[in-house]
Amino acid sequence: MSVKGATATTVERKNGAMASAALLSTVGIGAQGVSRLVYTVLIGRTFGTEALGHASTLLSLSIFVALLWPTAAGNTASRFLALALHRRVSDAALVRVLGRTMLASSLLLGVATVPVAMALGNSPLVAVSAAGLVVGYGLYAYARGGRLGRHGAARVALWDSVSAAGALGLLIVVCLTGQGTWVLVPLTVGYLVFAVACLPRGNRLAGPELEVSPVLGFARWNVVAGLTTNGLLQLAMISAQVWAPGDAAGFFAAAFTLATPASMLGQAVSQIVIPAFAHRATSSSLRHRGPLSLFLAFAGGAALLFGAMVLLAPWYLPLFYPTEGDAAVPLLRFLMLGVYVFTVALIPAALMLAAGRSREVALSSVAGFVAGVTVMVASGPTAGVSSGSIGFLVGSTVNLVVVVLLSVGRRPSASSPDVDQSSERATLQ
Numbered sequence: 001m002s003v004k005g006a007t008a009t010t011v012e013r014k015n016g017a018m019a020s021a022a023l024l025s026t027v028g029i030g031a032q033g034v035s036r037l038v039y040t041v042l043i044g045r046t047f048g049t050e051a052l053g054h055a056s057t058l059l060s061l062s063i064f065v066a067l068l069w070p071t072a073a074g075n076t077a078s079r080f081l082a083l084a085l086h087r088r089v090s091d092a093a094l095v096r097v098l099g100r101t102m103l104a105s106s107l108l109l110g111v112a113t114v115p116v117a118m119a120l121g122n123s124p125l126v127a128v129s130a131a132g133l134v135v136g137y138g139l140y141a142y143a144r145g146g147r148l149g150r151h152g153a154a155r156v157a158l159w160d161s162v163s164a165a166g167a168l169g170l171l172i173v174v175c176l177t178g179q180g181t182w183v184l185v186p187l188t189v190g191y192l193v194f195a196v197a198c199l200p201r202g203n204r205l206a207g208p209e210l211e212v213s214p215v216l217g218f219a220r221w222n223v224v225a226g227l228t229t230n231g232l233l234q235l236a237m238i239s240a241q242v243w244a245p246g247d248a249a250g251f252f253a254a255a256f257t258l259a260t261p262a263s264m265l266g267q268a269v270s271q272i273v274i275p276a277f278a279h280r281a282t283s284s285s286l287r288h289r290g291p292l293s294l295f296l297a298f299a300g301g302a303a304l305l306f307g308a309m310v311l312l313a314p315w316y317l318p319l320f321y322p323t324e325g326d327a328a329v330p331l332l333r334f335l336m337l338g339v340y341v342f343t344v345a346l347i348p349a350a351l352m353l354a355a356g357r358s359r360e361v362a363l364s365s366v367a368g369f370v371a372g373v374t375v376m377v378a379s380g381p382t383a384g385v386s387s388g389s390i391g392f393l394v395g396s397t398v399n400l401v402v403v404v405l406l407s408v409g410r411r412p413s414a415s416s417p418d419v420d421q422s423s424e425r426a427t428l429q
Helices: 003-047 049-066 070-087 092-119 124-149 153-177 185-198 213-228 230-243 247-276 289-311 313-320 325-354 358-409 417-424
Strands: none
Touching (some): 003 049, 003 185, 003 247, 049 070, 049 092, 049 124, 049 230, 049 247, 070 092, 070 124, 070 247, 092 213, 124 185, 213 358, 230 325, 230 358, 247 313, 247 358, 325 358
């Protein structure tokens, strides 16, 4: 076989492996998404529209708070554990640092969540359960990212499915006993089960170790990027509860819980893109045919999926939420547009993260976040429950435009400052 033929075969194998991993990751996160949807449907049907609004708000709050470090630690592990395997160096020191900081931050953020949950109109016991959810979700996000960095998509898919099914089983018990105060506990237990099964450990490779300090710099910028992208989606639900508490927030929650599982598609694929391109920093720009084809194919496929969900909303939404159906349909259709833009932007952002350009991803998303939050606050008194959707669409659009321009406008290279700091300098200690 010629060198050219061998190279083509290697590329095909890598692309096939990435596609397989993306499919498995999508299956796993799809199981979590379906579970989350059924979870909120059971809450709404058992405890009413207002309880649905409160539960959805606390779920969004837990995800938003985890973005302050645990989720970033997971994304960082996803990239740099993959790099350590590629370079055949030890990652034990990095795993220790990320694991300890993730656990400490999850506990602190959980405590800080209690007064916020109470300020949103929840009882002290519900607020404490929300704190537990923050800890559980933080451990889940870190464990998932770390395991995918070790190319463990099959294990992730398995435990995503097992933990999701277990959480639903426990929620059914809560619903049958009428204990509405504890509706968040089953989900917390499910996340903890996943974390125990998938928490990453050192790769046991002997010899030099991956340097930790530049990796933490990458993680810090990832915190900013996460807060200003995924955080904006969660703020949309929180904004609805702030500006229109009660049944109106419950109607928005019905739309929100049907829209967010679709956004998980992009998150599943992006979590595979990061480790897959982690050692190909110079070929992860949208200037290159492979990444550009991936982006366009994903955008086109997502357009078909989201378009179908918009058109069929009057048919399927009442099946899940009979009480909230008619009022929630227009809310869902508009929110779905913002979720589509947000989802598409995840792919070029993931490609930039794979290249070590976390600083640029963070800075590009800040503009969208500021624009989105400004619109949420300014439109709240008049738009009410819809202010979150409007702000989310505006912010996501700004972020998509900027991140695409950045990815197309500069070809990453070994001399790139961000690559130097987060990839090339993360070498041997």
